[in-house]
Amino acid sequence: MRGHDWINSTLPDELIVEILCRLDSKSSRDACSLVCKRWLRLERLSRESLRIGASGSPNALVKLLARRFPNVRNVFIDERLSVPLPVQFRGRLTEYALESEFYSENGETGSEDNGTQSFCLSDAGLTAVGEGFSKIETLSLIWCSNITNVGLRSITEHCKSLKALDLQGCYIGDQGIAAVGEFCKQLEDLNLRFCEGLTDSGLVSLVVGCAKTLKSLGVAACAKITDKSLEAVGSHCTSLEILSLDSEFIRDKGVLAVAQGCPLLKTLKLQCVNVSDEALQGVGNSCLSLEILALYSFQIFTDKQLSELALLYCQRIGNYALCEIGKGCKFLQALHLVDCASIGDDAICSIASGCKNLKKLHIRRCYEVGNKGIVAVGENCKFLADLSLRFCDRVGDEALIAIGQGCSLHHLNVSGCHHIGDAGIIAIARGCPQLSYLDVSVLQNLGDMAMAELGEGCPLLKDVVLSHCRQITDVGLSYLVSKCTLLETCHMVYCPGITTAGVATVITSCAYIKKVLVEKWKVSPRTKRRAGSIISYLCVDL
Missing domain, CATH: 1.20.1280.50 (Monooxygenase)
Incomplete structure (x- = not known):
């Protein structure tokens, strides 16, 4: 009806x-x-989740939201973010704010001590979170600098089902974090990055209280946290799976305690300048479930079940370390090397011969890596799908010819490898028909012939970066886009051979194009009218 x-x-x-x-x-x-x-x-x-940014009266806002959304289980408060309030909240929120100010002036509550604090979540607001969202399981308090141990204890008393707690940048102390261990017996995930008021006493108390459930722990820039806390983790947290540490005060003793006491550890990220080879050897021998290991400023280590390894800015790590990985880590699937100046072809050859399941290889600014190592990868790693060789200036066409013959890449980035020219990219075009992403920026010897071959051989190409390629012209670009009809993004700044006509060709030929990055002067008025929303310009007009 x-x-x-x-x-x-x-x-x-x-x-x-x-x-x-x-x-x-x-x-x-x-x-x-x-x-x-x-x-x-x-x-x-x-409604199960709420995200709250900085506001004029955060305590009042929390109380209002608690009344309207009683079944929320996930609350994310980040006072670094400025989030405008919806219009419908502003009038009611003003009433709450005025009411809070009235109570404060009359001594009935201490929730707002002064005008400055009203712009930061205080203990009163944190208590309101606990009382209003009694079913909460995830609580994130990012840079809420005005909360104290009192507020944290209040929320733990009300929210005993809490499973994830993020206190990044909160100046809480031992009493507050100990209360978490006392009341939140289901806690699984804890982030204590930049909690400068915390000491071993508080963290040990929490670890003992949440020993059976804690699975993830992050600690960074906590100057008073030492090996004593990690020894407690190793002694009690047998279910720990993820550990992230950034500290100048953690030494071998603490890392060894975790390695030996947490058999389920799968992810370990360390930025600890005072940890030596002894600790890393212990990790290799004890952490047989380890899947992801991220290290900063370390030397040698071994492991038997590693699937992903990232070595970033490790100037002292040499070929020997990677040769050990090649010998013992046959399950390795992803390797990231950034600014590792001592790693060369011998290491990459060892990885290639021993880690035949490798699927992703990202190398950036490792100037000792050349054709020999990458040829070995092409000959041995038949499952390789993602290859990035940024600014590895000893890698040339020979390496890419081997890759094209041995692998079927989906993703290739060879930006800054100035010895690569048409021959190498043509080999990729003929051997990698599944290629969807290509970055050949800053290849001075790459020309139109390679673009024509890519058009013929890689019809699935979606993203291409051609910036700073001086030999590519409108002719090569037209061959590329006429066959790569799925193209979505094209970056082509500082390509003197590409003109207004080439830009127009990209716009008219690619029905799915979403972004074109080019110099402003190369976009004609007609092209701008037709596709102005998808064109991005270089910051400096040329």
Whole structure:
């Protein structure tokens, strides 16, 4: 019957809530809440996550949100972010703020001590989170510098189902973090980055309290946290899977304690300048479940089940270390090397011969790596799909010919490898038909012939970066885009051979194009009218 509300008269609350929960975007949920008062009420009941940025009266905002969304399980508060309030909240929020100020002036509450603090979440606001969101499981408090041990203890007493807690940049102390261990017996994930007021006493208390459930721990820039805390982790947290440490005060003793006491450790990230080879040897011998290892400023180590390894800015690591990886880590699938000046072809050859399951190889500014090592990769690593060789200036066409003959790449970045020219890229075009991403920027010897071959051989290409390629012209570009009809992004700044006509060709030939980066003067008025929204310009007009 026309005008009859079939949905509201037929569907029960439970079914509408289930439908709302399956909507995958906030905008869709917000739109549904505007249908009628019933849907607004049900949408509020179904909301599980809230993200709150900096606001004028954060305590009042938290109280308002708690009343409207009682079933929220995930609360993310980040006072680095400035988020404008929805119009419908502003009037009500002002009332709450004025009410808080009135109480403060009359001595009935200490939630707002002064005008400056009203712009930061205080202990009163944190208490409101605990009282209002009793079902909370995830709480993130990023740079909430005004909360103290009192507020943290209050929320732990109310939120005993808490599973994830992020206190990055919060100046809390031992009493507050000890309260987490006392009350939150289901805690699995804890981030204590930049919690400068914390000492071993508080962290040890937490570890003992959450020993059975803690799976992830992050500590950075906590000057008073020492090996004593890590020894407690190793002694009690047998379920720990992820550990991230950035500290000048952690030494071998602490890392060894974790390696030996946490058999389920899968991810280990260390920025600890005072940790030596002894600790890393212990990690290799004890952490047989390790999958991801990220190290900064270390030397040699071994391991038996490593699947991903990142060595970033490790100037003292040489070929011997990577040769050991090649011998013992046959399951390695991803290797990242950045600014490792002592690593050369011998290391890459060892990786290639011993890690035949390698799927991703990213090397940047490792100037001792040349054709020999990459040829070995092409001959041995048949599953390689993602190769990045940025500014490895000893790598040339010979290396890419071997890759094209032995691998089927999806992703290739050889920017800054100035010895690579048409022959190498043509080999890739003929051997890698699944290629979807290509960065050949700053290749001075690359020309139109390679572009024509890419068009013929790589029809799935979606993203291409041609910037600073002086030999590529409109002719080569037209060959490329005429066959690569799926192209979505094209970067071509500082290419003197590409003119206004070439830019227009890209726009007219590529139906799916989403972004074109080019000099402003190369875009004609007609092209700008046709596709102005997808064109990005170089910052400096040329």
